[in-house]
Amino acid sequence: MKNGYGRPFSEKSLTGMMAHWNKQAGIPEGYTLHGLRRTFGTYLAECNIQARAIMEAMGHSSMTVTDEYVREANKKRMAVDIARAINEREAKRDAMKQRTPLRVIK
Template sequence: MSAPNHGRLQASIDATPSGLDTYLVTSFGEPFGSNGFGNRMKKWCREAGLPEECTAHGLRKAGATIAAENGATEHPLMAMFGWASARQAAVYTRKANRARLAADAMHLLIPRRPQGGS
């Protein structure tokens, strides 16, 4: 299965010399496998002096969080991240919905002034 690329990502891919449908490739010019990419990403993050939690998985989680906070629902998240079940997507939508609902309801903590009266 393949998903469309974001316009900025597609522009980066189009500008790469590899001619592949990916812009991060191994030293042999081949696409990374999932484990190989994760290990290489971790190495790049360590070399850059980033914290331990900066990993490929962390970036994926950040993307899902941002999309959910921007209004993505479970099925779009499933399509974007390749999840077969809504269960994983629900982790992100529940948290985003909770924050949105809390922000929308904060005014309810202020007592209403009585109407009319003297």
């Protein structure tokens, strides 16, 4: 992105523009371009995009930072899988409790 003088925007000017746009849109303070960038990387990792593709999309020079996104997405995925398994097991257990009890017939 270039400014009206044909030069790249500085980080400070982009940050100021983002704050201005947020205010216009009624978005609370604290939302930043860097936060938006991190959200993008997190979203890619949570969509199971390959780490190399995330690295290139984010412009990282090495896999170090990219691996953080992938690691966090994997932790989140694992937590969801564990919660789902526990809920399924509890639902089966509850269903068993609701069955008519056996009775002895003579």
